[in-house]
Amino acid sequence: MLRISDRLNRIKPSPSSMAGQRARELRAAGRDIIGLTSGEPDFDTPDHIKEAATRALTEGKTKYTDVAGTPELREAVVEKFRRDNNLEYKASEIIVGTGGKQVIFNAFLSTVQEGDEVIVPTPYWVSYPDIVLLAGGVPVFVDCPPEKGFKLQPEDLERAITPRTRWLVLNSPNNPSGATYSWDEMKALTDVLLRHPHVWMMTDDIYEHVLYDQRKFVTPAQVEPALKERTLTINGVSKSYAMTGWRIGYGAGPLELIKPMVKLQSQSTSNPSSVAQAGALEALRGPQGFIAERTAEFQMRRDAVVARLNKIPGIQCHLPEGAFYVFPSCRDILGLTTRDGKCIQTSDDFVLHLLDTEGLAVLQGSAYGVPPFFRISFATSMQMLEEGCDRLARACAGLT
Ligand code: PLP
16 A cells, blocks of 8 residues: 655645635536635736737747746846835845745745744634645644734734744735734734744735735835845735736745755756746736726725625624635534534534535635634625625525
8 A cells, every 4th residue: 555654644635725626526516606715816817918928938938947937037026026015135035936835835845844833823824834744843823813803913923932933924915814914013023023033934925916995015024124134025926917827926035045945946846837937027027007906806896795794694704904805703603503403513514504505615714723714705706706695695594
């Protein structure tokens, strides 16, 4: 029998990928499924980006590139950080990977030793704990309760730091909660890290441009320049430019960190796709106006969905500040019984009930470390969202 490594046995498949797959399978089997699990914009990649990639193909840009990305793309990333975040990096301090996910993977695999701790504010993006575990580290979860806007509190961060802490991983706007940090809130967190020079900051800024109500985006190295020499700033084109399938993300940090990450990438995937890099170059250097238009559309959907959800008895939904998810609580539903006599004890039971009775696919809060919640993606049409809310209301009304 094939023996699976202990390393792999420590992790589970990505719950969001699995949920998407389950919805596709049920649909293929003839069920009428409304899928609200998607972690990607429903918009298409803009034409000017597609054209740049097509041009790259016809010009024969189909060979290996530098492992860390083409010099042009790394230069465009340098310009992006200067333009949007007031951060100065050299091209040698940039790594381009196959999605932001690979950049996170490279960083943890390069720096986390057996037993090292990584602070993961909860709710968290599903992959952080598993990548830490794969690297041999220990995820240390710090609760960010809804009463505190799902935001990491400086005193809770301070309490979680031990001599074994290697990283804090911060994600703003947050998937799944939509929480973001103002300048002052971010400064309070960076002040804590200034007192603990052995702790590095990983900031996952992938939803930077999906930000509502005229909020201003801030990133830790910009707020506290003294922390820049131990900060890895991660971003990518997946969410802002509707390019999830292209698989291009990037990270910026000190050379002492970027170099081992490039070494690891040189022995795993090598460079990310040359054609996708050409598309990403156009994304970063080309017109940016469509991003605000799309964010305005997301904001309209957010407002409609939150208003609708809060009218459903048993459901409470806060207003997300960014990203394209709502993360309502189903706490008041727990303990109720379905028509066929099953008790809904957990949000996992609730999510299954939605799928069974109404063909509505959403994600259970346990995947994000917060059991009595569930995640709905509003990166889909208003029509689908309305139908999804109708089904949710019916499924709740059927419980006693
Ligand atoms: N970080 C967060 C918070 C995400 O939600 C995602 C994708 O869902 C990623 C990173 C990975 O993005 P990419 O497509 O760049 O790998």
